[in-house]
Amino acid sequence: MMMSGGAAAAEPRRGSPDGLVRASPEELGVDPGGILDFAEGLEKAGFAGHGFVLLRHGRVAAEGWWEPYTSDAAQLTYSLTKSVLGTAVGFAVQEGRIRLEDRVVDVLPDLLPARVSANLAAMRLRHLLTMTAGHAADPMERTRLPRSAPSTEWVRALLSRPVEHPPGTRFTYSNGAAILATVMLHRVVGRSAREYLEPRLFAPLGIRVGRWEEFADGVSAGSSGLALRTGDIAKFAQTYLRRGVWNGEQVVPRFWAERATGKRVDTPGRGPEESAGYGYLFWRGRHNTFRGHGALDQCAVVMPDQDAVLATTAERHGTVLGLAWRTLLPAMGAAPSVPGRRLDGKLAALRLPVVRGQSSPSSAERYCGSYVFDANELGLERITLDFTGDRCSVELVDGRGSHSVVCGLRRWIESTSTLSASAVLLPGSAAAKLYQAPPRTRVAGCAAWPAADTLRMTWRFLGTPHADTVTLGFGHDSVEVEFASSVSRRGSGSDDRPVLVGSRQR
Structure with missing residues (x-):
């Protein structure tokens, strides 16, 4: 179990193995009591958390993992993968390899159905990134192929689905749209998203990718399938908080960091945490926040007004955000309500419950x-x-x-x-x-x-x-x-x- 809370973790260490700098919550103007309430809230919600890292002013204010989870375990991030895929698209746009206005039919001409509808012909890369491709429902839900199928077969199946609405007119959250964007990216850069991002994003940030699921032909599954450590999620979010800058270097293109995380489309009919709009594979959120968000609350939450970042790995969807708004937001800039050592003790003792029963009956x-x-x-x-x-x-x-x-x-x-x-x-x-x-x-x-x-x-x-x-x-x-x-x-x-x-x- 790794932890950082009160005075015991007060010394910033710029040479730390994970590249993160640490300080006490009090040094960073965060009430340890709010962090304590956040950790206890995850437990009261059925031990919903596996780990979290909270940054403020670029430094770690607190971090912890519930045993048996550890800081070095890379966890499947589900749809947080989409925000990382979008970053790869941003690099490709900067390098002139692809444009947001490029049409799907022009980049993937060999994978089109026999009859191309007007709506499919109008579908552009930006529609895929904003989830406005024109489908009434995620075409992935109706696509049944074996896991051994190459990306080309998945794309053929997705492009054969009806496009019921003109692209750009309707928000429909879609794994299929992300997969189409993945294959378009692969076509123009000639390698998988993981390979493409290694020298551009992962290496500069010191991110160790645990796994990124691929199709049988080596194309990264950009809708899901990326496994990251909690601390690496925090570094990714911190880079977007700084408009693409990490350790003083412009890593992600600034234009992309700003455009991808700004509101590009409305998201009507969604729940309270998804009603603030959508960017390029990033969600806008309440309290002027934005985030990458995967199922079961794999989160990279950016809070610009508080100059803070929250990264979580978890197993219960719909828990992290509301709890963070209630506990962490009020803690920013607040005087300490509990001693830092109390938070330290809590973080050092994080454990998931063991199975109930006897350890060894006579039988x-x-x-x-x-x-x-x-x-x-x-x-x-x-x-x-x-x-x-x-x-x-x-x-x-x-x-x-x-x-x-x-x-x-x-x-x-x-x-x-x-x-x-x-x-x-x-x-x-x-x-x-x-x-x-x-x-x-x-x-x-x-x-x-x-x-x-x-x-x-x-x-x-x-x-x-x-x-x-x-x-x-x-x-x-x-x-x-x-x-x-x-x-x-x-x-x-x-x-x-x-x-x-x-x-x-x-």
Whole structure:
């Protein structure tokens, strides 16, 4: 757990490994009590946060991560990816490789349907960036292709969808529009958005990209799929707060930093946090703020009036912004209401709850061993359990091979696994359609026995905002396995994976 709050973190360190400068909240004119209320508010909202970094006047006022999440874990940012993609477009515009007025049909002529409607012919790059491409609904929602399909097939499918309205006349939030913009960018720069941004944005800011999902042909999935550390999200937001400047250098073109984050279109009919307008793949917000925003509150919030930035990685959408307005905005410029050491103590003790139950009932050892399953839609063939001391080792065998995860008994243990997080991604999201699990991923596991014959495990996929809770109910020579994803537990959809019944392998 890394933290910065009161006097213990008062010394700015310009040579810090992540390139961020730190000071105490009091030095930066921030009431530690407001930050404390923010952290506690995330916990009261069901432990909605994984980590946050708060900058003011360019320095870190506070930061913290809830165990088992850490400062070095790059997390899937969902649609915050779009704001990074927009930055790549800004560089391409500056370099004269593409123009905002370029038509989709001119840049992607080989991917057009047999009949090009007048509305499709009128669709320009700026319409994609402002979510005014003319579709009545996100065309991505109706596009069904395998994850192995190249970007060209996705674009052909998207361009074949009806464009019901003249471009520029209707705001419709669209992953499909971002994918079209991604492929247009790739065409004109000749490389993926990640490769293109490495020397222009990532290297100057010291951003280590954890992963950026790609189509089978190497095109970055610009609608989603980028994994970043919380601190790197903060650096990205800080650069936009300074109109493209990082450490005194103009990194992002100033014209783009100003135009992309200004209001380009209205967003009628949206909720209170999305009603202030939209720029070029950036949301305008209440209180004269703007932000990049991904599902489940992966946020890069910029507060120009307060000269502040808030970066969050989280797992519950709709929590961060309202809480920040209530707690952090009033804290800017306010006198300290609590001692800084109280905030330090809180940040040093941030932990997600462990699984409830006993750590080792007397009956645990009898359930060790392997259980086999009949053919099922999950492809699970066998599960093997072993208990050693204060940990439980689990091996699952499916059509892809053998996958292991280690769970601490009533504590978190991190291991590296070939388990896939794809089953617990946000239903209907672009990431769920495109995400391909990395060969190995960091998983934090925790287990307990809520009853003598029931083992419950939580597997947190640290590269995503998601977790799986897996409950094993044991019979005399059988096991019943039930899955519940973090998405379904939060009411954002149901987990449609079946309950599986296995028998002890003799």
